[in-house]
Amino acid sequence: MEELKYHYKYPHPAVTTDCVIFGFDGVGLKVLLIERGIEPFRGRWAFPGGFLKMDESAEEGAQRELFEETGLKTNCVWQFGTFSNPNRDPRERVITIAYYALVRISEVHGGDDAAQAQWFDINDVPALAFDHDLILRTALQALRKQIHFEPIGFELLEQHFTMTQLQHLYEAVLDVKFDRRNFANKMLRLGLLTQYDEAKQLPNGKEAFLYSFNPNKYKELKQKGFRLEF
Amino acid sequence: MEELKYHYKYPHPAVTTDCVIFGFDGVGLKVLLIERGIEPFRGRWAFPGGFLKMDESAEEGAQRELFEETGLKTNCVWQFGTFSNPNRDPRERVITIAYYALVRISEVHGGDDAAQAQWFDINDVPALAFDHDLILRTALQALRKQIHFEPIGFELLEQHFTMTQLQHLYEAVLDVKFDRRNFANKMLRLGLLTQYDEAKQLPNGKEAFLYSFNPNKYKELKQKGFRLEF
DNA sequence: TCAAAAGTGTTCGCTATACACCCATGG
DNA sequence: CCATGGGTGTATAGCGAACACTTTTGA
Numbered sequence: 351m352e353e354l355k356y357h358y359k360y361p362h363p364a365v366t367t368d369c370v371i372f373g374f375d376g377v378g379l380k381v382l383l384i385e386r387g388i389e390p391f392r393g394r395w396a397f398p399g400g401f402l403k404m405d406e407s408a409e410e411g412a413q414r415e416l417f418e419e420t421g422l423k424t425n426c427v428w429q430f431g432t433f434s435n436p437n438r439d440p441r442e443r444v445i446t447i448a449y450y451a452l453v454r455i456s457e458v459h460g461g462d463d464a465a466q467a468q469w470f471d472i473n474d475v476p477a478l479a480f481d482h483d484l485i486l487r488t489a490l491q492a493l494r495k496q497i498h499f500e501p502i503g504f505e506l507l508e509q510h511f512t513m514t515q516l517q518h519l520y521e522a523v524l525d526v527k528f529d530r531r532n533f534a535n536k537m538l539r540l541g542l543l544t545q546y547d548e549a550k551q552l553p554n555g556k557e558a559f560l561y562s563f564n565p566n567k568y569k570e571l572k573q574k575g576f577r578l579e580f
Numbered sequence: 581m582e583e584l585k586y587h588y589k590y591p592h593p594a595v596t597t598d599c600v601i602f603g604f605d606g607v608g609l610k611v612l613l614i615e616r617g618i619e620p621f622r623g624r625w626a627f628p629g630g631f632l633k634m635d636e637s638a639e640e641g642a643q644r645e646l647f648e649e650t651g652l653k654t655n656c657v658w659q660f661g662t663f664s665n666p667n668r669d670p671r672e673r674v675i676t677i678a679y680y681a682l683v684r685i686s687e688v689h690g691g692d693d694a695a696q697a698q699w700f701d702i703n704d705v706p707a708l709a710f711d712h713d714l715i716l717r718t719a720l721q722a723l724r725k726q727i728h729f730e731p732i733g734f735e736l737l738e739q740h741f742t743m744t745q746l747q748h749l750y751e752a753v754l755d756v757k758f759d760r761r762n763f764a765n766k767m768l769r770l771g772l773l774t775q776y777d778e779a780k781q782l783p784n785g786k787e788a789f790l791y792s793f794n795p796n797k798y799k800e801l802k803q804k805g806f807r808l809e810f
Numbered sequence: 811t812c813a814a815a816a817g818t819g820t821t822c823g824c825t826a827t828a829c830a831c832c833c834a835t836g837g
Numbered sequence: 838c839c840a841t842g843g844g845t846g847t848a849t850a851g852c853g854a855a856c857a858c859t860t861t862t863g864a
Contacts, residue, residue, distance in 0.1 A: 353589065354587035354588060354589055355587075355588075355589065356587065356588045356589070356590065356591045356592065357584035357585075357586065357587050358584060358585075358586045358588075358592070358594075359583065359584055359585065359586070360586065360594075360631065361586045361634045362586065362588070362592035362593065362594055362595070363592065363595050363632065363634065364588075364590075364592055365592070365593050365595065365675060401590065402593065402664070404591045404593065404666065404673050405666050406666065407664045407665050407666060408662060408664035408675065409664075429661060429662065431659060432638060432659065432662040432677050434632070434637045434638035434639075434677065435637050436634065436635050436636065436637060443634050445595060445638065445677075447662045447664065447675075495725070495729065498728075499725065512843090513843095514842080514843075529827070529828070529829085530842095530843085530844090531828095531829090531844090531845075531846080532826070532827065532828085534844095535825095535826095536825090536826085539825090556834075556835070556841085556842060556843060557834085557835095557843075557844095558842090558843065558844090559843095559844090579825090579826085742816090743816090744815080744816075759854070759855070759856085760815095760816080760817095761817095761818075761819080761855095761856090762853070762854065762855085765852095765853095766852090766853085769852090787816075787817095787861085788815085788816060788817090789816090789817090811864105812863105812864085813862100813863090813864085814861100814862085814863090814864100815860100815861090815862090816859100816860085816861085817858105817859085817860080817861105818857105818858090818859090819856100819857105820855105820856090821854100821855090821856090822853105822854090822855090823852105823853090823854090824851105824852085824853080824854100825850105825851090825852080825853095826849100826850090826851080826852090827848105827849085827850085827851100828847100828848090828849090828850105829846100829847090829848095830845105830846100830847105831844105831845090831846105832843100832844085832845090833842105833843085833844080834841100834842090834843085834844105835840100835841085835842090835843105836839105836840090836841090837838105837839090837840085837841100
C-alpha cells in the first residue's frame with residue numbers, strides 16, 4: 351500500500367537526470383547503456399539516471415546516479431538539455447535534465463554494482479527506452495558543437511596517445527575524414543599538446559610519437575578566447 | 581486555508597520556465613525585465629516566467645508565460661540551461677528551465693497586460709531576483725556561442741537593415757569591434773543577404789544600401805553545414 | 811568648418827587544403 | 838613481397854586583417 355506523504359497545492363512534475371556517457375575505443379565513438387530491469391520499458395536499453403533528490407543540484411544528482419549505476423566518478427559532466435514532453439514517461443509527468451560525460455572506456459569496470467552496463471557503437475545503438483533516442487541525438491549534436499570550443503576529447507583517450515589516435519577520435523566524433531599531415535599540423539599549432547620525442551611506442555609493431563594534453567596551455571588559451579577550427 | 585490537493589510518494593520539485601528576451605535598439609544589446617509585484621523579491625527585476633503546467637512542454641510553457649507577461653508571441657525560443665540549485669528559491673525547491681528569445685524592440689507594446697516590462701541595456705542591468713544574474717550571464721554565453729553557428733540576430737533587426745546596423749548588432753552581441761569593409765565583405769561572401777541596390781534610405785540624412793536576410797539561402801547552407809567565422 | 815557616417819580596393823601574411831614518397835613491420 | 842601504417846614538406850588558393858580617401862549632411 352502506497353503512502354503518499356508529499357502534498358502540494360499545485361501539481362508538480364517528477365524530475366530525473368540522465369547521463370549520456372561517451373567513450374572511445376580507438377576506432378569508433380561508443381555510448382554506455384544500461385538494460386532496464388523494471389517496467390516501464392523493461393529489457394530496453396537506457397541511459398543511467400534517476401530521480402533527483404531534494405537537497406542536491408541536478409549536476410550532483412547526475413553524478414550520483416552515474417556512480418550508483420556504473421561505478422564511474424567524473425567531475426566533468428555537461429548539461430545539454432532538458433526534456434519535458436508531457437507524455438515522455440507513461441507513469442507520470444517526468445521531466446529529465448540531461449548531461450553528457452566523456453570517460454575512458456578502461457575506467458568502466460564491467461561487473462559493477464547495479465547493472466547490465468554495456469558499450470554500444472554510436473552507429474549501432476538499439477531502440478532505447480522513453481525518448482532516449484531523441485536525447486542521444488541531441489547529446490551528439492551538443493558534443494559536436496562543444497568540440498569546436500573546448501578541447502574535449504582528451505578525457506576519452508589514455509593520458510598518452512598518438513596523433514593517429516587523436517585524429518581517429520575527432521573523425522569518429524565529427525564523422526569526417528582528415529588528412530594526416532594537415533590534422534597534425536593544426537593540432538600542434540594550437541600548442542595544447544606536449545610531445546614526447548624520446549618515448550616512442552610499439553602499438554602493433556610500429557613506432558609513433560606520443561603526446562599528452564597540456565592543461566596549463568589550455569588555461570592560458572581559454573582566457574584569451576580561442577577556437578578549434580575543424 | 582490552503583488545500584494541498586496533489587499527493588506524491590516522493591517529494592517533487594516545482595518547475596518553472598524563464599525567458600531571457602534580447603532586443604537591439606541600433607546601439608546596444610537590451611534585455612527585457614519585469615518588476616516583481618509579489619514576494620519573494622518584490623520590487624526586484626526578473627525575467628518573465630512562471631510555473632509549468634502539467635500538460636505543456638517546457639517550450640510551450642515558456643512561450644505562454646512570455647505572452648501573458650509581455651504580449652509577445654514568438655515561435656523561436658532557445659533552451660540554454662536548467663538551473664537547479666536547491667536554495668535558488670526561498671519558498672520551496674524550484675528548478676527552472678531557461679530559454680532565450682530574440683525580438684524586435686518595436687514589437688513590444690509597452691503598456692501590455694501584466695506588467696512593468698522594461699528594456700535594460702545589457703551593460704546596465706540592476707540586481708535581479710533569485711539567481712537571475714547567473715541565468716543572464718549564462719544566456720549571454722549561449723547567445724555568443726549560438727551566433728557562430730546560426731545567423732541569429734536577424735530577428736533583432738527590422739526586415740530591411742543597413743550593413744552598419746548589422747555590424748553594430750554583432751559588435752554589441754560579441755562585445756568587439758570590426759572593420760567596416762572586412763565585416764561587409766565577410767557577410768556578403770556568406771550569401772545570406774539580399775541587397776536592394778535601388779532602394780536606398782535616409783536614416784539621419786545619409787544614404788545607405790539596404791539588405792534583408794535570405795532564409796532560402798540559409799536553408800541551403802545549413803544542409804551543407806557551415807560556420808560564421810567571427 | 812568640423813565631426814560623423816557611408817562608399818570604395820588593395821596588400822600582406824597566414825592557413826586550409828591537396829598531394830607523394832620512403833621506411834619499417836608483420837603476415 | 839605486399840599491405841599497413843607512420844614519418845615528412847611543398848605549392849596554391851582563399852581568407853583574415855590592416856589600412857586612407859572622398860563625399861554628404863547636420864550641428
